Amino acid sequence: MSPFRDTPIKQKLLAIMMVTTIAALLLSGAGIVIADSIFFRGYMERDLVTLAQIIGDNTTASLAFDEPKSARETLAALKARPHLITACIYRADGSMLARYLRPGANSGCPLPSAGEQVQFTGGNVLLSHPIILSGRRVGTLVLLYDRSEVIKRIELYGTTVLGVLLVSSLVVFLLSSRLRAIIVTPVSQLADIAASVSQSKDYSIRARKISNDELGILVDAFNEMLAGIQSRDNNLKRALLEREEALRETQDTRESLETTLASIGDAVISTDVGGRVVFANPVAHTMLRCREIVGKNLDEVLQILNELTRAKVESPVSKVLREGAIVELGNHTVLVAQDGTEVPIDDSGAPIRGKGGRILGTVLVFRDVTARRAAEATGKLLASIVESSHDAIVGISLHGLITSWNRGAEHIFGFAAGESIGKAASLIAVPDRMDDMPVILARIGNGESIAQYQTVRRTKSGKIIDVSITLSPLHDALGRITGASMIARDISEQVRSVERLAQLNADLQRSNENLKRSNEDLERFAFVASHDLQEPLRMISVYSQLLLKAHSGEFDRQAQMYVDNIVGSTKRMRELLADLLAYAEIGARVDEPLEAVDLNAVVEKVLQNLQASIDETDALITVDRLPTLCAFHGHFIPLFQNLIGNSIKYRSERPPCIDISFEKSASQLRFAVVDNGIGIAPEYHQKIFGAFKRLHGKDIEGTGIGLAICQRVVERYGGRIWVESKAGQGSKFIFTLPQEMLQ
Amino acid sequence: MIERTDAGKIRILVIEDNPGDVELIRMALELAGVDCDLQVIDEGEGAMAYVQRPRNSAGEQVPDLVLLDLNLPKHSGLEILEAIRGNQAFASVPVTVLSSSSSRRDRAKIEDFKVAMYITKPPDLEEFLKIGPTLKDLLANSKATAR
Numbered sequence: 086m087s088p089f090r091d092t093p094i095k096q097k098l099l100a101i102m103m104v105t106t107i108a109a110l111l112l113s114g115a116g117i118v119i120a121d122s123i124f125f126r127g128y129m130e131r132d133l134v135t136l137a138q139i140i141g142d143n144t145t146a147s148l149a150f151d152e153p154k155s156a157r158e159t160l161a162a163l164k165a166r167p168h169l170i171t172a173c174i175y176r177a178d179g180s181m182l183a184r185y186l187r188p189g190a191n192s193g194c195p196l197p198s199a200g201e202q203v204q205f206t207g208g209n210v211l212l213s214h215p216i217i218l219s220g221r222r223v224g225t226l227v228l229l230y231d232r233s234e235v236i237k238r239i240e241l242y243g244t245t246v247l248g249v250l251l252v253s254s255l256v257v258f259l260l261s262s263r264l265r266a267i268i269v270t271p272v273s274q275l276a277d278i279a280a281s282v283s284q285s286k287d288y289s290i291r292a293r294k295i296s297n298d299e300l301g302i303l304v305d306a307f308n309e310m311l312a313g314i315q316s317r318d319n320n321l322k323r324a325l326l327e328r329e330e331a332l333r334e335t336q337d338t339r340e341s342l343e344t345t346l347a348s349i350g351d352a353v354i355s356t357d358v359g360g361r362v363v364f365a366n367p368v369a370h371t372m373l374r375c376r377e378i379v380g381k382n383l384d385e386v387l388q389i390l391n392e393l394t395r396a397k398v399e400s401p402v403s404k405v406l407r408e409g410a411i412v413e414l415g416n417h418t419v420l421v422a423q424d425g426t427e428v429p430i431d432d433s434g435a436p437i438r439g440k441g442g443r444i445l446g447t448v449l450v451f452r453d454v455t456a457r458r459a460a461e462a463t464g465k466l467l468a469s470i471v472e473s474s475h476d477a478i479v480g481i482s483l484h485g486l487i488t489s490w491n492r493g494a495e496h497i498f499g500f501a502a503g504e505s506i507g508k509a510a511s512l513i514a515v516p517d518r519m520d521d522m523p524v525i526l527a528r529i530g531n532g533e534s535i536a537q538y539q540t541v542r543r544t545k546s547g548k549i550i551d552v553s554i555t556l557s558p559l560h561d562a563l564g565r566i567t568g569a570s571m572i573a574r575d576i577s578e579q580v581r582s583v584e585r586l587a588q589l590n591a592d593l594q595r596s597n598e599n600l601k602r603s604n605e606d607l608e609r610f611a612f613v614a615s616h617d618l619q620e621p622l623r624m625i626s627v628y629s630q631l632l633l634k635a636h637s638g639e640f641d642r643q644a645q646m647y648v649d650n651i652v653g654s655t656k657r658m659r660e661l662l663a664d665l666l667a668y669a670e671i672g673a674r675v676d677e678p679l680e681a682v683d684l685n686a687v688v689e690k691v692l693q694n695l696q697a698s699i700d701e702t703d704a705l706i707t708v709d710r711l712p713t714l715c716a717f718h719g720h721f722i723p724l725f726q727n728l729i730g731n732s733i734k735y736r737s738e739r740p741p742c743i744d745i746s747f748e749k750s751a752s753q754l755r756f757a758v759v760d761n762g763i764g765i766a767p768e769y770h771q772k773i774f775g776a777f778k779r780l781h782g783k784d785i786e787g788t789g790i791g792l793a794i795c796q797r798v799v800e801r802y803g804g805r806i807w808v809e810s811k812a813g814q815g816s817k818f819i820f821t822l823p824q825e826m827l828q
Numbered sequence: 829m830i831e832r833t834d835a836g837k838i839r840i841l842v843i844e845d846n847p848g849d850v851e852l853i854r855m856a857l858e859l860a861g862v863d864c865d866l867q868v869i870d871e872g873e874g875a876m877a878y879v880q881r882p883r884n885s886a887g888e889q890v891p892d893l894v895l896l897d898l899n900l901p902k903h904s905g906l907e908i909l910e911a912i913r914g915n916q917a918f919a920s921v922p923v924t925v926l927s928s929s930s931s932r933r934d935r936a937k938i939e940d941f942k943v944a945m946y947i948t949k950p951p952d953l954e955e956f957l958k959i960g961p962t963l964k965d966l967l968a969n970s971k972a973t974a975r
Contacts, residue, residue, distance in 0.1 A: 623951040624848045630953035
């Protein structure tokens with residue numbers, strides 16, 4: 086059976102049909118042959134018996150008369166029966182009366198039996214028939230019949246059946262080849278689909294239904310099954326995806342929680358119920374200055390003190406375990422790290438509960454609040470600065486509403502904080518003026534600052550004041566602009582001052598110009614006057630001398646004295662005019678080109694000019710190597726001549742010692758003329774540089790303009806001149822000139 | 829005494845508006861022994877007319893020396909100096925500038941014009957009288973050069 090089981094269905098179907106057909110035909114054929122052979126034996130028996138009666142009846146007479154001839158004649162009629170081998174008629178005594186033997190046959194005559202008997206022996210049938218006459222048995226007929234007729238008949242039937250079988254088989258084969266497709270095609274299609282589904286796992290494939298028979302039902306069932314599988318498969322896939330997603334989420338959450346704990350800015354420590362640390366994040370390690378926390382008892386590593394009382398604060402773990410709720414440490418707690426450093430902290434503890442609410446441990450979170458405290462302190466400080474500022478500091482929302490209002494604002498604008506906060510900023514706007522607030526707030530909204538913007542505002546009493554306003558955007562913690570801070574300063578007084586100042590400035594400038602003009606006028610006047618006065622003075626001088634010279638003999642004493650006075654005064658006036666002219670001339674020549682002035686040559690020339698008095702007083706004069714300057718030659722002779730001349734003129738009892746020194750510093754040239762003369766009391770140090778100011782009477786001659794000329798020369802070049810001296814201790818005249826003057 | 833080779837005295841033109849100075853110059857020359865005719869012009873216009881007048885005939889003489897005050901009414905000494913230098917007839921006439929100003933500015937102004945001397949009028953009698961010998965020397969030199 087086994088190999089047959091694996092053969093394809095179409096071959097199986099063919100085989101089944103063939104076998105069935107052949108079996109049916111064989112059975113029916115065999116049945117027919119068997120029945121026929123049974124019926125034919127009976128018929129043959131009955132036929133032989135009938136034949137035997139007929140012959141018996143026909144030979145009765147022969148027997149009775151013992152006429153063998155007639156008996157033989159009767160028997161000869163049996164020639165019509167080809168299958169009768171022999172026939173013998175026995176007399177009652179058992180002797181043979183007559184016999185028939187089929188031509189060609191070779192057989193003895195079987196012995197008769199006692200009664201009527203049909204006996205099938207081998208291929209023959211033996212019949213023994215008593216011949217009865219008048220109730221008395223007169224003889225016996227024996228017939229030996231050949232049964233080959235039966236065999237022939239069976240052979241004929243068998244051949245027929247075989248032929249029918251062959252033809253039927255052929256027809257069945259051909260028909261079944263055609264007809265099996267009805268069954269095989271849907272089945273193999275189904276098989277193909279099943280194979281492709283199982284291969285591709287694509288449960289959306291469906292078999293096509295061709296008929297409504299069992300195969301149709303099978304296809305439906307198969308499709309239904311596929312649909313079921315598909316739906317289950319989809320569910321399974323979805324469930325799988327969901328599970329994966331959930332798993333990933335869990336993973337992510339876990340990672341994120343781990344990262345969070347590791348990177349959180351606060352210190353996090355969790356303990357079991359015994360207070361043993363089971364987890365500590367990096368910040369906790371850092372804050373406790375301790376490398377190994379996990380596994381230790383929290384009380385060993387975490388010491389918290391009250392900052393003010395220095396008392397130990399109860400361990401947050403025991404507090405949490407006792408209260409079973411979230412607890413916070415009080416204020417002013419400091420953490421004492423392992424190395425003894427103290428950090429102000431803010432701390433909270435919470436129980437960790439497992440399923441069913443059982444407490445499994447505690448988690449502590451604490452943070453360093455140094456910065457926050459500093460920020461709070463800064464915040465308070467800033468708030469108090471804002472509050473105590475004399476400027477108005479006002480918070481304004483982007484919608485233009487006042488959000489804060491300091492004391493300065495109350496003072497400047499007259500509105501109390503309660504009256505202004507929540508109101509529009511136009512509260513202090515000047516009614517008839519265009520409100521600039523929306524424009525300003527729009528600019529603030531763009532992140533702009535507006536500095537030192539001068540405008541006018543109105544106070545509660547309606548007074549219009551000048552204010553200088555600085556507006557800056559205010560940002561929230563996320564850097565978004567939430568409004569503006571407006572710092573306003575009442576500058577009414579300032580504005581008035583500025584106006585006054587401008588007025589004063591204008592006045593000053595005017596009077597400066599006047600002064601300058603009158604100075605220039607005065608200089609021109611001094612120049613012209615001294616110049617023009619010289620002419621008549623010269624005449625007076627020369628002619629008074631001429632008068633003396635030509636007519637002195639004619640004068641009496643008094644006339645002589647008059648003329649002497651004229652001559653003396655004229656000389657003095659000439660000197661005054663010469664100095665005045667020199668003084669006036671210093672301011673002139675502004676547009677002439679400068680020349681190289683070798684100060685060594687200047688001083689040499691000066692010493693020549695002063696030679697007479699130097700000789701007369703035995704003065705010792707030492708001079709440093711002096712620089713060459715870019716200047717006017719004519720200015721430096723009077724400068725040095727006046728200084729050196731003064732040193733000689735105002736000498737003490739000793740012979741004058743005069744030193745002229747020079748030094749160059751980074752920015753200026755510094756000259757000093759030092760003497761050992763009578764010195765100058767400090768109160769006169771300024772005064773002596775004024776024109777025509779003299780400390781001495783006529784005992785020492787001079788015009789009082791020498792130092793004024795010196796000062797004017799030095800200042801003309803941007804330098805400075807002063808004196809360092811005490812009465813009786815000599816003088817040191819110092820003057821500086823800008824370094825740029827160096828040739 | 830200066831010898832005159834040709835007829836007449838030495839002719840000195842004094843352009844000076846101050847009679848006091850004219851008198852002092854006369855005195856100085858006299859004391860120095862300069863025998864001369866002083867022709868005095870005391871205002872700018874006249875001086876200008878005099879120096880600009882063409883001198884065609886040989887008989888019309890130019891002075892031997894011009895003493896010029898720079899500070900004159902109507903025309904400044906500088907303008908007159910310019911006119912003198914513009915007149916060929918005065919080409920060989922020495923000009924001495926007498927000024928009351930010793931300022932460099934005034935000196936600088938006349939630098940372009942060839943003047944024989946620049947004398948600041950001294951406020952002292954003795955100094956003033958020294959002008960006489962100075963001018964005498966100048967005249968002598970001028971004659972020597974001319975000859």
